[in-house]
Amino acid sequence: MPLLTSALALSCLVLTLIPQAEQLALTRQAILAGELWRLWTGHLVHFSSSQLYLDTAILLLLGTVAERELGSRFAGVLVLLGMPILAFLLLLLAPNLLEYRGASGVVMLLAGATGTVLWQRLPPVRGLLLFLVAALASKAIVDATGMDTTLTSLPSGVRVAWQAHVCGAVLGWLAACCKLRYSARAVSLARASASQGALSVTRLSSIANGQGRSPRNHQAIIDV
Amino acid sequence: MKKKIVWSTVLAFLFVTVGCASWVANNGTKQVASIVDYLYPNAKEAPQLKTGVTYLRPPVRVGIAFVPGGGWGAGLPETDKLKLLERVKAAFSKHPFIGAIEIIPTTYLQPKGGFTNLDQVARMFNVEVVALLSYDQVQFNDTNVFSVLYWTIVGAYIIHGDQYDIQTLVDASVFDVRTQKLLFRAPGTSQIKGSASMAGFSERARAARIEGYNNAVDDLIPQLQTELDSFKERIKSDATFKVENKAGYRGGGSLDWLGLVLACVLAVVSYAKRRSV
Numbered sequence: 001m002p003l004l005t006s007a008l009a010l011s012c013l014v015l016t017l018i019p020q021a022e023q024l025a026l027t028r029q030a031i032l033a034g035e036l037w038r039l040w041t042g043h044l045v046h047f048s049s050s051q052l053y054l055d056t057a058i059l060l061l062l063g064t065v066a067e068r069e070l071g072s073r074f075a076g077v078l079v080l081l082g083m084p085i086l087a088f089l090l091l092l093l094a095p096n097l098l099e100y101r102g103a104s105g106v107v108m109l110l111a112g113a114t115g116t117v118l119w120q121r122l123p124p125v126r127g128l129l130l131f132l133v134a135a136l137a138s139k140a141i142v143d144a145t146g147m148d149t150t151l152t153s154l155p156s157g158v159r160v161a162w163q164a165h166v167c168g169a170v171l172g173w174l175a176a177c178c179k180l181r182y183s184a185r186a187v188s189l190a191r192a193s194a195s196q197g198a199l200s201v202t203r204l205s206s207i208a209n210g211q212g213r214s215p216r217n218h219q220a221i222i223d224v
Numbered sequence: 225m226k227k228k229i230v231w232s233t234v235l236a237f238l239f240v241t242v243g244c245a246s247w248v249a250n251n252g253t254k255q256v257a258s259i260v261d262y263l264y265p266n267a268k269e270a271p272q273l274k275t276g277v278t279y280l281r282p283p284v285r286v287g288i289a290f291v292p293g294g295g296w297g298a299g300l301p302e303t304d305k306l307k308l309l310e311r312v313k314a315a316f317s318k319h320p321f322i323g324a325i326e327i328i329p330t331t332y333l334q335p336k337g338g339f340t341n342l343d344q345v346a347r348m349f350n351v352e353v354v355a356l357l358s359y360d361q362v363q364f365n366d367t368n369v370f371s372v373l374y375w376t377i378v379g380a381y382i383i384h385g386d387q388y389d390i391q392t393l394v395d396a397s398v399f400d401v402r403t404q405k406l407l408f409r410a411p412g413t414s415q416i417k418g419s420a421s422m423a424g425f426s427e428r429a430r431a432a433r434i435e436g437y438n439n440a441v442d443d444l445i446p447q448l449q450t451e452l453d454s455f456k457e458r459i460k461s462d463a464t465f466k467v468e469n470k471a472g473y474r475g476g477g478s479l480d481w482l483g484l485v486l487a488c489v490l491a492v493v494s495y496a497k498r499r500s501v
Contacts, residue, residue: 019314022324047320047476058479061487065494094475102477111490118493125493132486139482154476155320161475 004076005063009056011044012103016052021045026087026100039084045101050153055103066110069117070179075110078175082109082168089167097161105164108136112172113179120180140166252364252388255300255433257293259358259397265336278403280353280459281468283323286398287351288312291358292335300359304434305330308441309357312396315445316452320474326351339404346401353407355398361436363429364389368419380422387419388429392436394444410451412444 015024026042046052067075086105090097119129143162154160260267288309293299300308306327313325326349334341346354371385379385397409416436420428459465479486 019317022317043477047474051476051478054480054484055478058483058487061484061491065487065491068494068498090475096473097475099474100477104477104479104483107477107479107483107487111487114490114494118490118497122493122497125497128489128493132489135482135486139479153480154478158320158474158476161477164475164477165479 002064002067002072004067004072004079005060008044008063008079008103008106009060012046012052012056012059015041015044016046016049021101026090028091028098031087031091039087040080042087042100043083043103043106046103047101047158048153048155051102051155054153055107058107059103062107062110062114066114069114069121070110070176074179075113078109078113078172079106082106082171082175085171086164086167089171090161090164093167094161094163097163100161100164102161102164105161105168108165108168109172109175111136112169113176114172116173116176117180136165136169252362254363255293255359255361257291257299257358258360259291259356259395261336262291262333262356262358263338263342265338276403277463278400278405278407278465279468280400280465282321283474284321284353285323285326285351286316287326287328287346287349287354289328289333289345289354289356290330291356292330292333292337293359300434300437302330304437308437311441312355312357312445312448315449319452328354342399343401352402353398353400355396357394357396359392359394359437359440361390361392361433363433364391365425365429371422374422381424382421384419384421386422386425387417388425388432390416390429390432390436392416392433392440394437394440396444396448408451408455410444410447412440412442412447414439414443 015021024038024041024045026038030038046055063075070078083106086109087100090100090105115129115132119126140162143160143165146159290300290305290309306329309327313327316322317325328345328349332345332348342354342356346352366387366389367385368387369385370383373379373383374385392414394412395409396412398407399405400407414436416432416439418428418432459467
């Protein structure tokens, strides 16, 4: 049961349906006035029910995969820290953006991280992953040029904030790179300890899959 | 002598029972808040409309207020006005082209203040368009045949011998503050009839008057919605209106159907990997 994903999806549904949803949207003036909760809640409220349902469906799918591939704890930290960073990046990179609502930035954050981990762990599907990246990049270009795709779930008068998608994917990629590098270091330390007979093969494989202990702990094991 | 006493008693009794029927005022009441009185006070000639193009920049900030009535006790209590305005606000706050709806208490409006006062209030509440609600409510009071039983004294408390007929009109007029142009308007009406005992008439009639306003607003909201929709169509062909984007835009994070397809692909890849392990 992907707890983080379920909690996020439920929050999206509940927060968008309350009448005061506009008090939770990410707006520049409100952030500058000190309403910092909007850095998180802006990603959980939506402009319309169609946007809400589509974003929530994608979040449920991708979140489940992300929690499986990244681990719930890492995914949770990524979402909690990624939300405000993403919001600040939006305020910085899109100065004319008055108001932002939508979970797709968070979805792209998880997608970027999951895609990077799958790229590392599954070399045979790299072609498919490249195709997905190309499709999303094409969509970002279409959105950035303001072309009407007629598939949008946003109401009239609201544009697609493509910057959120790009920033989310890049942030996710960076986070996953850090995680993989950290795991690689852990694996190399674990291998060293395994060669000295301090670690079993099963434990080594679990560390290689990113479920191991921290390098500091392994160093401690080796020291012992 | 005895006959005189009997006749005096009968006459006194008749006088008292006739008096019972006259305790309740039969003329009725009227509550008026006129938009013409507010916007064009002491107008001796037709108002001059400002020529030029009206620019609307969505999401438009809208103010909503009841125009001031004619003196103390001549209109709705402020608390009831705010409740009615809240209902109108809730009905229109979901439109994407409406940025925010500010409720303006009537105490901020000066009776017979005109567009000068409207302009001041619009600047105070930072709104570009103002929807002004005016009302006209008339209450007719009558007695029915049962009122003859009021002479029993107890009847004045239990017999519904007084009846009321309350007719209400609430009218919403939406103005662009800068050009003072009427964008569109819509009415809402209601009629409430009822009866009450003499002792409970005042309270029952007051509640019915409030209910009359509520029903009129219920009738107003769909009509205002229809007028808003037809106004949206009208401005597409009317050269005196121009819709412009504000400096800045609203952005939504939306991956659309493409995102859903790609998420499915990623989920399948992950599932296949799990099965192969």
